[in-house]
Amino acid sequence: MNLLALPAFTDNYIWMLHDGHRALVVDPGDAQPVLHALQQHGLQLEAILVTHHHADHVGGVTVLREATGASVYGPARERIPEPLRRLSQGDRVTALGLEFAVIDVPGHTAGHIAYYCADYEGAPLLFCGDTLFSGGCGRLFEGTPAQMLASLSALAALPGATRVCCTHEYTLGNLKFARAVEPDNTALAQYQAQCVALRAADQPTLPSSIALELQINPFLRTRQATVQDAARAFDATTSDEASVLGALRTWKNQF
Ligand SMILES: [Zn+2]
Ligand SMILES: [Zn+2]
Secondary structure, three states, X not given: OEEEEEEEOOOEEEEEEEOOOEEEEEOOOOOHHHHHXXXXXXXXXXXXXXXXXXXXXXXXXXXXXXXXXXXXXXXXXXXXXXXXXXXXXXXXXXXXXXXXXXEEOOOOOOOOEEEEEEXXXXXXXXXXXXXXXXXXXXXXXXXXXXXXXXXXXXHXXXXXXOEEEEOEOOHHHHHHHHHHHOOOOHHHHHHHHHHHHHHXXXXXXXXXXXXXXXXXXXXXXXXXXXXXXXXXXXOOOOOOHHHHHHHHHHHHHHO
16 A cells, blocks of 8 residues: 655645555545546545545545546535535544544534544554644634644544644644744754755655654643743733643744
């Protein structure tokens, strides 16, 4: 099985899994990079998994479905091009012989879902759309800080070895912000140096892992005193964990 990050637009990745014959893709905002990869590797598209309704995640769905007959799966409570199988927490999808469990992760959008495969070649795999990024999290367009905190906590509780496939290459910008929050985090400084080198070589910084994100991502570290103190320095009214996350998100928007 192969895991590919197909670049799209300026900073999207369309994740593709294939076994040399059949493929699935996640959040195809544009059909062209997918059609190109299918042709290049001689693949039949079997399934399209969608995490949320934003155009840069669904823009290629109809063209791909009509061209390939692939089954489309997406969140139960969002407007996604029909026909699709609507999914929510606890539902399961089987594609390419892999089983994915659906996790509700509202916050970036109201009905955002993530797809978790417990065993992909010896370790878990997560497609989390625009909820969790390496070093950051999605903007709160339709949800509250408390919802995003609960969603990120559910993802943070997955096994440390879980490979995290996010939809955007936002890592370097996120890490600049993360260092402003935690200037003395040495794991963060090391990871930033690695990511700068990867981007200089035109390589993706993804997938990340849950274990790594727990060490470096301020949005998963809202219980740490260092992160809480930094959030309070930005917004003195900060109290509970959700308000720490809300303050970080507002700070990042202005950063
Ligand atoms: Zn989005
Ligand atoms: Zn997006």
